[in-house]
Amino acid sequence: xxxxxxxxxxxxxxxxxxxxxxxxxxxxxxxxxxxxxxxxxxxxxxxxxxxxxxxxxxxxxxxxxxxxxxxxxxxxxxxxxxxxxxxxxxxxxxxxxxxxxxxxxxxxxxxxxxxxxxxxxxxxxxxxxxxxxxxxxxxxxxxxxxxxxxxxxxxxxxxxxxxxxxxxxxxxxxxxxxxxxxxxxxxxxxxxxxxxxxxxxxxxxxxxxxxxxxxxxxxxxxxxxxxxxxxxxxxxxxxxxxxxxxxxxxxxxxxxxxxxxxxxxxxxxxxxxxxxxxxxxxxxxxxxxxxxxxxxxxxxxxxxxxxxxxxxxxxxxxxxxxxxxxxxxxxxxxxxxxxxxxxxxxxxx
Amino acid sequence: xxxxxxxxxxxxxxxxxxxxxxxxxxxxxxxxxxxxxxxxxxxxxxxxxxxxxxxxxxxxxxxxxxxxxxxxxxxxxxxxxxxxxxxxxxxxxxxxxxxxxxxxxxxxxxxxxxxxxxxxxxxxxxxxxxxxxxxxxxxxxxxxxxxxxxxxxxxxxxxxxxxxxxxxxxxxxxxxxxxxxxxxxxxxxxxxxxxxxxxxxxxxxxxxxxxxxxxxxxxxxxxxxxxxxxxxxxxxxxxxxxxxxxxxxxxxxxxxxxxxxxxxxxxxxxxxxxxxxxxxxxxxxxxxxxxxxxxxxxxxxxxxxxxxxxxxxxxxxxxxxxxxxxxxxxxxxxxxxxxxxxxxxxxxxxxxxxxxxxxxxxxxxxxxxxxxxxxxxxxxxxxxxxxxxxxxxxxxxxxxxxxxxxxxxxxxxxxxxxxxxxxxxxxxxxxxxxxxxxxxxxxxxxxxxxxxxxxxxxxxxxxxxxxxxxxxxxxxxxxxxxxxxxxxxxxxxxxxxxxxxxxx
Numbered sequence: 001x002x003x004x005x006x007x008x009x010x011x012x013x014x015x016x017x018x019x020x021x022x023x024x025x026x027x028x029x030x031x032x033x034x035x036x037x038x039x040x041x042x043x044x045x046x047x048x049x050x051x052x053x054x055x056x057x058x059x060x061x062x063x064x065x066x067x068x069x070x071x072x073x074x075x076x077x078x079x080x081x082x083x084x085x086x087x088x089x090x091x092x093x094x095x096x097x098x099x100x101x102x103x104x105x106x107x108x109x110x111x112x113x114x115x116x117x118x119x120x121x122x123x124x125x126x127x128x129x130x131x132x133x134x135x136x137x138x139x140x141x142x143x144x145x146x147x148x149x150x151x152x153x154x155x156x157x158x159x160x161x162x163x164x165x166x167x168x169x170x171x172x173x174x175x176x177x178x179x180x181x182x183x184x185x186x187x188x189x190x191x192x193x194x195x196x197x198x199x200x201x202x203x204x205x206x207x208x209x210x211x212x213x214x215x216x217x218x219x220x221x222x223x224x225x226x227x228x229x230x231x232x233x234x235x236x237x238x239x240x241x242x243x244x245x246x247x248x249x250x251x252x253x254x255x256x257x258x259x260x261x262x263x264x265x266x267x268x269x270x271x272x273x274x275x276x277x278x279x280x281x282x283x284x285x286x287x288x289x290x291x292x293x294x295x296x297x298x299x300x301x302x303x304x305x306x307x308x309x310x311x312x313x314x315x316x317x318x319x320x321x322x323x324x325x326x327x328x329x330x331x332x333x334x335x336x337x338x339x340x341x342x343x344x345x346x347x348x349x
Numbered sequence: 350x351x352x353x354x355x356x357x358x359x360x361x362x363x364x365x366x367x368x369x370x371x372x373x374x375x376x377x378x379x380x381x382x383x384x385x386x387x388x389x390x391x392x393x394x395x396x397x398x399x400x401x402x403x404x405x406x407x408x409x410x411x412x413x414x415x416x417x418x419x420x421x422x423x424x425x426x427x428x429x430x431x432x433x434x435x436x437x438x439x440x441x442x443x444x445x446x447x448x449x450x451x452x453x454x455x456x457x458x459x460x461x462x463x464x465x466x467x468x469x470x471x472x473x474x475x476x477x478x479x480x481x482x483x484x485x486x487x488x489x490x491x492x493x494x495x496x497x498x499x500x501x502x503x504x505x506x507x508x509x510x511x512x513x514x515x516x517x518x519x520x521x522x523x524x525x526x527x528x529x530x531x532x533x534x535x536x537x538x539x540x541x542x543x544x545x546x547x548x549x550x551x552x553x554x555x556x557x558x559x560x561x562x563x564x565x566x567x568x569x570x571x572x573x574x575x576x577x578x579x580x581x582x583x584x585x586x587x588x589x590x591x592x593x594x595x596x597x598x599x600x601x602x603x604x605x606x607x608x609x610x611x612x613x614x615x616x617x618x619x620x621x622x623x624x625x626x627x628x629x630x631x632x633x634x635x636x637x638x639x640x641x642x643x644x645x646x647x648x649x650x651x652x653x654x655x656x657x658x659x660x661x662x663x664x665x666x667x668x669x670x671x672x673x674x675x676x677x678x679x680x681x682x683x684x685x686x687x688x689x690x691x692x693x694x695x696x697x698x699x700x701x702x703x704x705x706x707x708x709x710x711x712x713x714x715x716x717x718x719x720x721x722x723x724x725x726x727x728x729x730x731x732x733x734x735x736x737x738x739x740x741x742x743x744x745x746x747x748x749x750x751x752x753x754x755x756x757x758x759x760x761x762x763x764x765x766x767x768x769x770x771x772x773x774x775x776x777x778x779x780x781x782x783x784x785x786x787x788x789x790x791x792x793x794x795x796x797x798x799x800x801x802x803x804x805x806x807x808x809x810x811x812x813x814x815x816x817x818x819x820x821x822x823x824x825x826x827x828x829x830x831x832x833x834x835x836x837x838x839x840x841x842x843x844x845x846x847x848x849x850x851x852x853x
Contacts, residue, residue, distance in 0.1 A: 200714050201717065207696055213693040214694050217655070217675055221676060
């Protein structure tokens with residue numbers, strides 16, 4: 001009944017084989033294969049897919065989504081949900097425009113202030129959730145409407161343009177042949193990965209997601225962690241907003257609409273459990289990439305962009321269903337580790 | 350018609366790592382109350398779950414009314430006239446008594462709407478038959494546990510159940526309600542119903558049962574006993590199967606004469622804890638006894654900083670402390686092993702190693718960064734100390750047996766180097782072997798100078814392990830017993846507030 005990775009004693013484990021086993025045994029491995037298969041499929045199906053132009057577009061889109069889904073990973077790992085991230089993107093996009101264009105502030109000053117505006121939404125979410133025990137679903141549903149309404153109210157619905165060109169580099173620039181947003185997203189994802197796997201704070205996020213009551217009894221400062229995850233989520237959404245605003249060089253009160261769905265979908269496709277306690281940044285990166293590729297693929301295959309939302313919705317439901325099924329059959333060495341074990345057993349006989 | 354209502358023969362059931370039932374027989378006749386007794390982990394629940402159609406046995410035959418039946422699902426079990434009243438009652442608290450009794454079988458009017466008039470009238474008739482005076486419109490959630498039990502019984506009767514199984518019906522019931530409940534059980538029997546009565550309260554068993562089946566470690570112990578020809582002592586001997594002293598071990602050294610480590614004076618917290626005082630010295634094992642609802646767990650939680658202290662004092666080494674939460678209590682050297690292991694202690698899907706180090710992050714990290722080496726080292730050290738298989742460290746704690754899960758919880762708390770260890774029902778749901786191991790560990794831990802406070806509902810355990818016993822009743826200390834005063838009778842009379850003779 002033990003999984004393959006555990007049944008072998010370390011003594012007879014050759015390092016190379018152990019590394020291979022770890023790679024293949026990781027549950028993210030199946031996702032990696034899915035990404036590769038999709039890339040090959042799209043490359044065959046559409047001559048425009050593997051062009052420098054399209055790959056830049058896709059990678060920039062995935063990078064933008066990755067900021068948000070990375071933040072969402074913290075929230076979902078703790079067993080919560082944050083529906084307000086899309087509206088935070090709108091609020092911060094508008095704030096960036098108001099501060100930088102209308103008030104004429106230096107970007108060095110305006111950017112932190114705009115991101116702070118987004119972080120405050122997270123502070124509100126986290127504090128209300130931690131102190132009142134209103135489900136995060138409801139709290140963030142409310143703040144989603146509030147942030148979005150605030151963005152509309154501040155601009156009376158109009159867009160803001162006329163940003164300084166130095167700022168636009170954040171969204172449009174390219175460094176070493178790779179778009180700047182991709183570099184930034186890679187750094188953010190790496191830091192998030194380290195925080196979740198190597199720090200006490202990250203461990204506490206997992207503990208709360210696995211069993212909040214037990215986390216309280218183990219001396220975890222549950223409220224502080226709960227507030228932090230929502231601040232992280234909305235700060236990263238704010239970060240994404242700044243970069244998107246720079247990319248489009250316009251502050252829009254309707255920016256970020258539907259992003260919460262993409263982010264939640266990416267995290268779940270990445271193998272995280274919506275019940276908390278299970279998931280990883282690596283999974284989220286792959287999930288975000290897969291979802292980005294699918295949406296790009298729809299365009300490549302000449303399916304109207306108007307259908308995109310329907311596809312993302314269906315994919316998310318499918319991902320959750322697969323996820324639950326896998327959890328149900330968790331006993332025994334199923335999954336890729338089990339497959340590898342069976343292959344090795346056969347070859348050794 | 351056969352006189353035997355249900356016969357289970359050669360029932361076997363194996364779970365990963367444990368044989369829950371090993372060729373167990375149980376036979377109950379019509380109009381008979383059969384008591385089913387045994388320690389926790391003896392196999393009672395498994396047997397009942399097979400009867401309820403929740404588990405499929407690996408081997409064995411079930412006959413109902415002389416015919417072999419397959420009980421593959423709860424629905425099939427009910428169709429054969431078996432009603433199992435579980436410890437966690439299966440009632441909808443927001444519905445009325447009548448609605449609960451007839452749920453799923455509501456009488457209909459000609460228009461196919463629910464006939465509430467008939468439902469109410471039938472409920473009244475049914476309850477009257479059982480000698481229960483109960484308003485059928487009352488919401489079930491507003492009733493006491495005993496009353497809810499009665500609703501369950503009425504529900505079983507309304508479904509024409511010929512076999513009624515009651516699993517620990519009195520575990521959360523006050524003493525005077527017990528008698529009412531037992532009276533209803535007798536009425537059921539007089540109607541020809543076969544009753545299987547599971548309880549570890551011997552008084553009730555000798556009061557109500559006709560025969561007794563004893564289980565131990567998943568097997569029948571001896572022939573079925575006739576209650577009239579047996580004695581409580583004989584039943585206890587069969588249940589435990591050996592000399593009690595052997596199970597609990599002995600104190601090797603006297604408790605050092607030192608001032609107490611932990612003192613609680615006049616503690617009030619929440620609705621259940623009104624005025625609780627006790628103290629415990631280093632190396633001592635203090636038992637806390639009392640009925641369910643007496644405020645034992647709640648007192649422990651208040652001491653641990655989980656519940657606000659409304660009045661009274663908590664002193665550690667003679668200094669008053671005011672902990673804002675478990676974090677501060679842990680830092681001061683207090684640990685709590687809660688009653689509900691799965692609900693409030695374990696991170697079931699996380700590895701055993703993570704579970705072990707979860708309460709002592711400072712020992713496996715530096716400025717907030719975890720060290721994987723230290724984490725592995727520390728969890729391995731405590732796993733070895735508690736005799737947990739170390740090759741299981743990376744597995745989710747869910748995959749361990751109940752006893753090993755409890756050892757993982759103990760390991761977590763020992764890793765915090767506690768000075769005071771609060772144990773709430775430390776051996777609930779673990780098998781006999783693991784129980785003995787846990788008792789042994791408690792002796793070892795106490796010998797290293799840790800003060801242990803053990804809350805337990807098992808009298809054997811309280812009397813066998815404790816140096817002193819504090820008995821709580823309705824949120825207050827009813828008395829303290831030590832040395833020769835410690836007896837089952839003394840504890841029970843303090844816990845219930847009635848002298849044993851007065852009750853009988």
